[in-house]
Amino acid sequence: MKILVAVKRVVDYAVKVRVKPDRTGVETANVKMSMNPFCEIAVEEALRLREAGAAAEVVAATIGPAQSADTLRTALAMGADRAVHVLHDPDPARPLLPLAVAKILRAVALQEKPGLVILGKQAIDDDCNQTGQMLAGLLQWPQGTFASKVLLDKEKQKATVEREVDGGIETICLKLPAVITTDLRLNQPRYATLPNIMKAKSKVIKKVTPEDLNVDIRSDMEVIEVTEPPKRKAGVILSSVDELLDKLKNEARVL
Ligand code: AMP
DSSP states (O other): OOEEOOEEEOOOOTTTBOOOOTTSSSTTTTTTTEOOOOHHHHHHHHHHHHHTTTEEEEEEEEEGGGGGGGHHHHHHHOOOOOOEEEEEEOOTSOOOHHHHHHHHHHHHHHHHOEEOOOESSTTTTTTOHHHHHHHHHTTTEEEEEEEEEEEEOOOOTTTEEEEETTTTEEEEEEEEEEEEEEEEGOOOOOOHHHHHHHHHHTEEEEOOOHHHHHHHHOOOOOOOOOOOOOOOOOOOOOSOHHHHHHHHHTSSSSO
């Protein structure tokens, strides 16, 4: 069985995001970019399933500009077998929306025929948390979102997924093929070792375009302006609990 993993190139989680002076989007020039952290967890889970003998091949896929090949190389260095790069250089005013990404991933899934597609639960740049759900809907495959544990039964062609919900852990059983999105506590992704980084250079990255896949990615949404959130006012240090109570009562009027 094959596992398809969707990985997105995003501004590194440790970078303080800055809005461009012309307010058309956020600054990405000379900014450290990395694999979306939830996608790293998705790659790790696919590798663990392959290492446990539940899958035979892990294919990483991304949609993005030429530089997104770095993200695929990271997935290959972690241990993915090969990769698919859907080349798309988005206009900042017309970013690729989750529905378009899901349509492209659906086309890739129909070509690759994986038993499982694993995505991050959300991309930390747009925070949409929509692509996995939309992909499952388009493919009409069952979905296990926010997975904190995944077990695969190759013989019965089933996946058991534990999900963290408000009241505790929910366990669901999915018939394969299925779509899974990863939550933070699913695993601790591995670091790529130097020999594996070298090995990854010779692994295959297939390049295609949305047009090759016959996917229409036009969107009705246009970004008009991106602005910084208002600066927070400095706090004050109070000298007593009585003073705090007084302020809560008479200034904030919350008591
Ligand atoms: P989102 O719905 O945008 O929060 O993204 C959720 C997940 O969808 C990400 O963690 C990725 O696994 C996948 N995804 C979103 N955008 C892309 C992209 N451009 N290329 C590959 N995967 C993506």
